[in-house]
Amino acid sequence: MTEGFGVAIAIVSSSLGGSAAAVTRYLVGAADPITLAILRWVIGLRSYCLSPYG
Amino acid sequence: MPVALWLNVRWPQGWDRPAVAALGVCFFGLFFILYNIALGFTTAARASLALSTLPLQTMLAGALLGLEKLTFRKSLGVAIAMIGVFAALASGLSSAPPGAWRGELIMVGAVLCMAVYNVLSRPFIQRSSALGFLAVGMGSGALALLIVGAFTGSMSVMRAFNSHEWIAGLYLGASGGALAFVLWVLALQHASPTRVANTMTVNPIAAATLAAILVGEPITFNLVFGLLAVFSGIWISTTEAKPALP
Numbered sequence: 343m344t345e346g347f348g349v350a351i352a353i354v355s356s357s358l359g360g361s362a363a364a365v366t367r368y369l370v371g372a373a374d375p376i377t378l379a380i381l382r383w384v385i386g387l388r389s390y391c392l393s394p395y396g
Numbered sequence: 397m398p399v400a401l402w403l404n405v406r407w408p409q410g411w412d413r414p415a416v417a418a419l420g421v422c423f424f425g426l427f428f429i430l431y432n433i434a435l436g437f438t439t440a441a442r443a444s445l446a447l448s449t450l451p452l453q454t455m456l457a458g459a460l461l462g463l464e465k466l467t468f469r470k471s472l473g474v475a476i477a478m479i480g481v482f483a484a485l486a487s488g489l490s491s492a493p494p495g496a497w498r499g500e501l502i503m504v505g506a507v508l509c510m511a512v513y514n515v516l517s518r519p520f521i522q523r524s525s526a527l528g529f530l531a532v533g534m535g536s537g538a539l540a541l542l543i544v545g546a547f548t549g550s551m552s553v554m555r556a557f558n559s560h561e562w563i564a565g566l567y568l569g570a571s572g573g574a575l576a577f578v579l580w581v582l583a584l585q586h587a588s589p590t591r592v593a594n595t596m597t598v599n600p601i602a603a604a605t606l607a608a609i610l611v612g613e614p615i616t617f618n619l620v621f622g623l624l625a626v627f628s629g630i631w632i633s634t635t636e637a638k639p640a641l642p
Contacts, residue, residue: 348587352595355579360602362572363440363447365564366432368610372561375432376541377550378568383424384538385569 405528408520416520416529417536423513424537425544430506437499439613441604442492445481446503448600448626451593452477452633453511463515473633480625488618526581534574593634597627 366378373381408416434443452474458464466474485492485500521529545551557565583592600623607613 345587345591348583348585349591349595351579352583352587352592353598355576355583356595356598357602358571358576358579359447360440360444360599360604361606362568362576363435363444363599363603364606364610365568365572366435367440367443367607367613369561369564369568370432370436372557373553373565374548374550375429375436376545376548377553378432379425379428380541380545380550381554381565382428382568382573383534384541385566 405531406525407528408524408532412520412523413532416524416532419513419516419520420533420536421540422509424534425540427506427509427513428541430502430509434499434503434506437493437502438496439492440607440611441600441613441615441619442485442488442496442500443503444600444603445484445619445622445626446500447507448596448623449477449481449504449629450507450510450514451596451630452626453507454514455633457508457511458515461512461515463518470633473629473631475629476632477626477629480629481622484618484622484625487621488616491614491616530581589634594627594630596630597623600626 369378455470456474459466604615608615
């Protein structure tokens with residue numbers, strides 16, 4: 343049960359990572375690599391720090 | 397960071413602090429800049445295929461740094477995956493964007509950067525705590541990106557985004573970064589590293605599927621072949637052969 347739950351979470355994580363590659367490809371014409379990195383980490387981190395989970 | 401402060405976790409001490417900060421800049425800053433540069437040259441599916449070799453490159457980096465023994469089985473898995481990915485990417489070059497090989501080469505460099513981060517992290521985590529290590533690393537990486545972004549005018553680029561680009565950007569921040577990373581760490585707490593590593597092959601599948609919808613990238617047979625090679629390589633490397641019955 344726990345093992346299956348862990349694998350399921352890993353699949354969700356890998357899917358999110360893969361979808362992020364497609365979204366990055368979509369944005370690559372509108373933003374430079376540093377802007378995309380800031381969007382992905384700084385804004386992402388900030389939103390979690392402000393969320394009830396952060 | 398707030399959770400780490402609230403839980404009063406053990407932080408990296410002394411000279412570990414700048415080392416952990418440097419590792420954070422390497423992964424949370426440099427890796428993602430290289431990743432984004434790579435995606436400027438090649439398709440999402442091809443880049444993700446190169447990225448999915450991470451567990452194998454981590455093994456290779458561990459062996460090169462003398463921290464992990466590379467057994468015959470592990471070497472075989474690494475070889476199968478690498479040859480498969482190389483064959484898949486090379487055979488599909490005609491249908492890839494011009495100069496795609498540059499992006500894939502940069503992505504391999506980025507993955508090596510992440511592999512070294514994975515290998516070198518362990519002693520620092522053992523001397524402090526996983527959460528303290530992550531908080532210092534993520535904070536340093538984010539700070540470095542903001543400083544570089546301020547000098548290069550990257551922050552002002554976002555002002556020109558239209559509504560679709562903002563939605564895509566917010567999705568990237570909300571789920572592609574911290575959430576995916578937190579879920580990965582959570583998965584490692586519940587399942588064996590072997591099984592978790594095997595799910596890396598889902599990454600190119602998701603990338604290819606969404607990229608086909610978002611930017612009309614083709615899903616070709618050579619990518620499916622490469623994916624099978626990566627899955628086989630990870631499976632062989634991360635599973636032990638059953639001992640022969642007496």
